[in-house]
Amino acid sequence: MQDRPTTPEALEAVRDFLAQELLPSLSDPRRRYHLQIALNVLRIVEREAEGEDARLRAEYAALRDLLGLPPAAPPEDPAALRQAVLEANRTLCARIRQGDADAGSWRQRVVAHVEASVEAKLAVNNPAVLAAFRAEAAAGSQGAS
């Protein structure tokens, strides 16, 4: 087992150094802009580091169910797990392309699955934007008469 700091702790330490010590020392706007991008990427991977494995396992199970495959234990090895989810997504894409999700009850299931997957990605990549979407949906439904 690896020693502390954990992955998210190490990322946070790097991020704090860049934000609190390096960023204030930069005056060039282009450098500052790129450093802000770097900080944002670090925030993303910090959020991602926590629970990515569990999310992939859940996606694997959901895809097998959606595709009508018998339940199976996901691969243990992280690289193999990622590859397995990738392959399942390829199969889903092929079926969408051939029109299987154009209408009907399977379409509803595919749309719900894809919505959930996209939301899970957005929660990691930009939780503020996800919150804004939700606020807009709430404001929109209040506005509708």
Next chain:
Amino acid sequence: MSAGTAASATAAESLRAGLETFIAAEAGHPAAIRALWRLPGGTMREAWALDVEIAGGAWAGAHRLILMADCGAQILYSRLPREDELRVIAAMHASGVPSPRPYWCIPEGRPHGLPPGLLMERVEGETVARRLLADAAYAAVRPRLLEQMAEALARMHAVPAAALDGLPGPATGQAPVQFQLREVEAALRALGEPHPALELGLRWLGRRIPARERLVPVHGDYRLGNVAVDPADGLRAVLDWELTHLGDPGEDVGWACMRFWRSIDRPGAPALGSRERFRAAYAAAGGRRFDPEAAHYWDIFANVRWAVITLAQAFRHLSGRERSLELASIGRHCAEVEYELMRLLRER
């Protein structure tokens, strides 16, 4: 002087010398560059500002120019060769579409040691969307900016396609959107990764191809961010014409109204105005009327196209063609675009 500064000073000096010779040859009279500096921003091309004085003849006087130097970035499938881009700018400028005045095209072959690129008028004005939407300096022009953008777009779409012969566009009898869908799909396939949300989008779009409309010049990236805005006059020029092609006007209308750009009102989040107001102003200025179904189609098209571009930008870094943190990070914006796409697919 650091090594970096010394290197860029030498680059600027040789650029200055080359440009003076080139401009003098084009103008037929001596040219003196009074100022030359690198402009920040832009992942695809190097931009330099120059103030040049031409000694005599038709071009006599002071000119404020910008040099857009190609850096070989062919990230997007339908990017125009620079000669065609200059032709587009010339046609737009001549037709009264707010655009930079075109000057000259620097060809391949490093004449006078110069990189290939374009010389055009340097239009003063703010382009950064965040500032245009929030800074007090632009409060006076904000109320009209949506209308100005819609009017400029309508003018652009009124330029006859025949005046821009040779631009990328659909084959005879092919629906314009089919031409674009093929390009978007090809770009997605080239990435070799599964994106079920985008497959749903492409399939939805492909099964509802709109009837072929009059072919118009489509800007290809029309949005806040690609217009120069003056704090007193408002919109002064539409910029970045390199993605212009022949197509359906809905491509630009849907793109300009995309949520991602933050320039159109959302529930609880006002910006420049509603998409209905934009489309009404566009129609009032002579543009096509989009019924809600057509508007919805083009909203979905825009998000699918942009999502694929975000992935292609990241792939450009990942493939090693252009290592860049900025390009790499753009890939993580795809989720936001896919979320909006799924929301739109639910709407109707």
